[in-house]
Amino acid sequence: MRTKRLSLLAVSALLVVIAAALVTIFIVGRQTNGRGEAGMWELANPGEVSASSTSVDILVTRLECASGVTGEILKPTVSYENDRIVIRADVARTPSAAANCQGNNQVPATVTLKEPIGQRALVDFQCVDGEAVNYPVCDPLEKWTP
Template structure:
């Protein structure tokens, strides 16, 4: 197996979440890959930022959009009408920032937009995500205007994942020899998978390495059809780094911001 290509911090944001054919079981350490992300017009932000969203659902937005929003190309009155209709219809179930308030004066802004969908933030937000009353409203194109598709809180921010894939969580790292480029990690699929072994469905992860950390972005093929939510068990799997781990921190990129991976000896 060849040494994986790794990304330095300066080009880390140019990586796509994951690439590779699916459904192939690996017998050795998994290598990292890198590629160029889609243009920002569909993600709602500049192309040099990895889009994030609630649980990784598209469309996503750059983290910077959570501090005041993006410069929307849509007429504000069209979005206002859709939010007014939501507040009137949903009543006490509407986003709290829109209840008993003039929508024109209520705190809301656009996080992301495409030709057919818009994601609106309501309530308080900052660069770290939603505040206590922060929620999202998803709109879809309907005739000459916009119609509410869904709304709710946004507590689990994650990088946007490609269609047909789902995030794999890294629960622990073992056999940590600082001089080695191979690390054993415990991986767990998200969602309902009927308790399957995830290893045959793992995609090749993307590693973003710099002098201080190694961020692992890892996905698996999402199951089709109905599946039981019996609980997904972590399984060990080897991971090959571009350079020895040393004293760098290993981070799980399945959530935003990336989270430290617990170490077990």
């Protein structure tokens, strides 16, 4: 009887460990797959940006309602075009739960560029191909122009 109880306890503990591992893999996998949830950005110090800048400091805000919390910023991705540089600043996914829409906090991040900005505009991906294309915050489209 005691052996049976210990065996049942061991199996239960193993199931809990497996379930925890699967949840961790699922959450981490979602956050590191290159795309999180939509984040919008603005320049932290627009006056410090110039054509010779090779990095920009931004403030990122989660686009969806999240009870005031933007959360972790994933590594921004940068697309270089002839007339603009498009920066995408996604945020880590959050567990799906009810949230209010009080506006989310701004989280600072630095985007390192492979080359100077030059004569190109800086643009938020969310305003070009993302979830905020028709939002008033995307007018004007450019966050910075030379």
